[in-house]
Amino acid sequence: MVINMKITKTQNGNSLCLALEGRLDTNTAPELENAIKGSIDGVGELTIDMTALDYLSSAGLRVLLGTQKIMNKQGSMRVTHVNDTIMEIFEVTGFADILTIEKA
Amino acid sequence: MTADKDGMRGICAGGSRDTSMISIRHLCKEYPGVTPLRDVSVEIKKGEVISIIGPSGTGKSTLLRCINLLETPTKGEITVGGVVTTDKKCKVNLVRRKMGMVFQSFNLFAHKTIIENIMMGQVDLLLRSRQEAYDRGMELLRTIGLADKALAYPDELSGGQKQRAAIARTVAMEPEIILFDEPTSALDPTMVGEVLSVIRGLAGQGMTMMIVTHEMKFARDVSTRIFYMDEGGIYEDGTPEQIFEHPKRERTRIFIRQLKVLHVENLTRGFDFPAFMTQLEEFGRKQQLSQRQIYTMQLAVEEALMLKLLPAAGEAGKMDISVDVEYSEREELVQMRFSYSGPSFHPFGSEEDLSGRMIKGISKKMEHKYADGVNHFVISI
Ligand SMILES: Nc1ncnc2c1ncn2[C@@H]1O[C@H](COP(=O)(O)OP(=O)(O)OP(=O)(O)O)[C@@H](O)[C@H]1O
């Protein structure tokens, strides 16, 4: 089992994609928060790619929510390739209505 | 009906179900310093599917190796199909041919194609023509979904495919019994299922088998009989129902209880969170829980324990937090029981809380009880 998270950044003009791999939990959420803070200036289109994300907890949801608030002011944000289990988390917490989500 | 029988050639060849296939009398195997088998007497009948379970080092492999003559028993007598194999005059090769053996590692010949691997023994030992051996090999490969790999080399196959091919090769030899020693323990967890389903298929066709395994759900579903090995022999012998649900003897009970329960106590803020996540994952895999159930267990630990109970314990002092995870196979229900002292405290007391909404949303039930100064918070998954 992978117990950490890897973030791969791809910048293309003013669009930024962060591909997450592994687990977004209490231990790893600060890493994502820092990665976003460090690269979000001037970004108009943000994509969070969850293809290889296995686990997401409330700590991760909070980071996503904070990021959505920033992006509401400067552009748009999408969460893509969400698997069924994580989709269920988005649904039961009401995040499915707040975020723009594309299923895997 | 004759056509049917022909199709299953060698899989349930001759004999009625009550025929004794292997008879073991007072078997003893000593190694310098250890005696894994002290005095084993048991009868194995045609058509039985026996899973052998038990703690490490209790002689499970030794028993199979003695039956298969890979080890020479120190004392006792083994009869296979009426032939006393422990007799010095016994023709070892002839007896061994009645028995197939599948090990943890896939032992296929690396420089031969899959179909060649399956044909070899048939041609050399059963004296079949190459055409016959090929036809039988392809027939078996088709039944396990590997016909398209016939011309591949073992290295080009996944672990699960290699093990399925190894089983096909064993079956091609028309053994009367197949002995498996942990056939799935060297595999990536994602490949365990495909191998178990091939073994399940053989059981369905009436193949006599003895299987040393740690896959308990499989053992329960597929076997007609379970040997629990401990203390120098077959400590308890019974139906899956008896061994898994109503074990009679003390050590069996302890072993079975440990399988179903994960207990962690003295949880404090410094506990190793990633290690606990891994432990839950391993427990879940062993019980063959779904990925979603494993996810929910992990989430319950993170949201209830890490984010609520431990911080609360930090403020209010020590709470003696422990967690029990129990899986009931019959109800297909996982229960996580958090116990802690201190005043009455529901971890998700406030409705608005994100953690509470998550767990409530993906679990079957949450329940909090407080009695005699102890909190019991139970999440059913
Ligand atoms: N060739 C050998 N020489 C010496 N001791 C041996 C030999 N083979 C096995 N043993 C010992 O005999 C005991 C039983 O071993 P065995 O391999 O049968 O256990 P097991 O039940 O199959 O365990 P596991 O679940 O770990 O595979 C162990 O203490 C082992 O160290």
Ligand SMILES: [Mg+2]
């Ligand atoms: Mg062994």
